[in-house]
Amino acid sequence: MVAPIAIIGGGPSGLTLARLLEVKGIDYVVYERDDAEPSVPQGGSLDLHPDSGQLALKQAGLFDEFLKHARYDATVFNILDKNGTSLLKIGDGRDAPEIDRPMLRKILLESIPKEKILWGHGVKSVDRDQEGKVVVTFQNGKTETGFKLLVGADGAWSKTRHLLTPVQPIYSGKMYIETSVTPTNPFHGTLKERIGPGSLMAVAPKQNVLAMCQGDGSYKVYASVSVAADFAKTELDIHNKPDEARQLLVERFFGDWSNDLTEMILKADGKIREWPLYYLPPDELPWKQVSGVTLLGDAAHLTTPFVGEGVNCAMTDAMRLAEEIGKHGVDGLDEAVKAYEEDMIPRGVDLIQRSQGAGELFYGAGSPGSVVDVFSGGGGGDDGTW
Numbered sequence: 001m002v003a004p005i006a007i008i009g010g011g012p013s014g015l016t017l018a019r020l021l022e023v024k025g026i027d028y029v030v031y032e033r034d035d036a037e038p039s040v041p042q043g044g045s046l047d048l049h050p051d052s053g054q055l056a057l058k059q060a061g062l063f064d065e066f067l068k069h070a071r072y073d074a075t076v077f078n079i080l081d082k083n084g085t086s087l088l089k090i091g092d093g094r095d096a097p098e099i100d101r102p103m104l105r106k107i108l109l110e111s112i113p114k115e116k117i118l119w120g121h122g123v124k125s126v127d128r129d130q131e132g133k134v135v136v137t138f139q140n141g142k143t144e145t146g147f148k149l150l151v152g153a154d155g156a157w158s159k160t161r162h163l164l165t166p167v168q169p170i171y172s173g174k175m176y177i178e179t180s181v182t183p184t185n186p187f188h189g190t191l192k193e194r195i196g197p198g199s200l201m202a203v204a205p206k207q208n209v210l211a212m213c214q215g216d217g218s219y220k221v222y223a224s225v226s227v228a229a230d231f232a233k234t235e236l237d238i239h240n241k242p243d244e245a246r247q248l249l250v251e252r253f254f255g256d257w258s259n260d261l262t263e264m265i266l267k268a269d270g271k272i273r274e275w276p277l278y279y280l281p282p283d284e285l286p287w288k289q290v291s292g293v294t295l296l297g298d299a300a301h302l303t304t305p306f307v308g309e310g311v312n313c314a315m316t317d318a319m320r321l322a323e324e325i326g327k328h329g330v331d332g333l334d335e336a337v338k339a340y341e342e343d344m345i346p347r348g349v350d351l352i353q354r355s356q357g358a359g360e361l362f363y364g365a366g367s368p369g370s371v372v373d374v375f376s377g378g379g380g381g382d383d384g385t386w
């Protein structure tokens, strides 16, 4: 017999929902594409906010575990111009501690019985059969059906979303090229002195450079550039010729930037990967509720990451949906989804729009002055809001 609730995707939103259902004693199953114990989730660390990510972990009974790994000294954020001059330091003492993605995933995973997560279950498609029942087809050819609710928590390229809306992610025109400076790198000491446990962001029109400390002391470094979505594939050979790729990036986009900033890219020793940044068009987001299916997190409201709240919003989704399922029970899932979506959709639209605004600020012609004006004028940032 299948579980009443199937969750596709074991990212922050799917696993938070799984844990919250576990706490409520409601049966579920998680289908995750990754093989067995997870490959390390990519990307920088995440700051969890009190009313969203932190609150979800409190409701999940995992806040004490989170506190063991939360980095409260990592909230300082230094904004620089392209000459490497510090313009503003914000975030000191902010209640938004950082946690590494792999650690967040580990905490959530360890709180769920192993048999509830089916690894290596990449979903190929989700459709309705002739009777209208939702059928999940996996990449390994197997199918599953009969769930009372299918929750798509499968991120940007959700296979579930089309059952609710035809909307597709749009490329923002911005790409992060991510690399890192590991603790064994001879350059690491210099970076530690410059950045400490927090992060920096150097901004100018069209280009930014970011660096942020991770739990193991390494620094994730992002060269953020305004390019076509296929740029990394067609113009950078990041896998075979990483050193050339770093050089090309600096020459092409950061030629007149301070050496202190460009050497973070040139001297990085970690793997390089690209993150073309996509978002869902907010005006097209609202959808009409359909029976038996809903979305969580990036699957529902994919956004560019410029306000750094995606994971907080995703975990809030999980919290709200679990609350409604708890209230209405497995025989009232349509009512639960209705109440959840009424709350989630405006929250998701608001996040996408605020991130669009922040993107215009960071990459616009007025950068870095406009960024400093907004952050120092109380228009946003210091308390994590925009």
Ligand SMILES: Cc1cc2nc3c(=O)[nH]c(=O)nc-3n(C[C@H](O)[C@H](O)[C@H](O)COP(=O)(O)OP(=O)(O)OC[C@H]3O[C@@H](n4cnc5c(N)ncnc54)[C@H](O)[C@@H]3O)c2cc1C
Residues within 6 Å of the ligand: 008, 009, 010, 011, 012, 013, 014, 031, 032, 033, 034, 043, 044, 045, 046, 047, 121, 122, 123, 124, 153, 154, 155, 156, 157, 158, 159, 176, 275, 296, 297, 298, 299, 305, 308, 309, 310, 311, 312, 313, 314
């Ligand atoms: C470069 C970058 C930086 C970011 N920085 C921040 C930040 O600082 N702060 C912040 O709050 N947010 C940040 N975000 C956003 C944040 O990462 C996301 O909002 C968050 O991860 C969403 O969680 P999710 O569980 O909804 O989706 P995801 O994290 O995408 O997880 C989806 C899960 O589903 C699985 N999956 C995908 N497809 C399938 C399939 N077909 N079948 C089965 N499983 C599948 C994946 O393997 C994954 O485990 C950033 C995003 C990017 C791109």
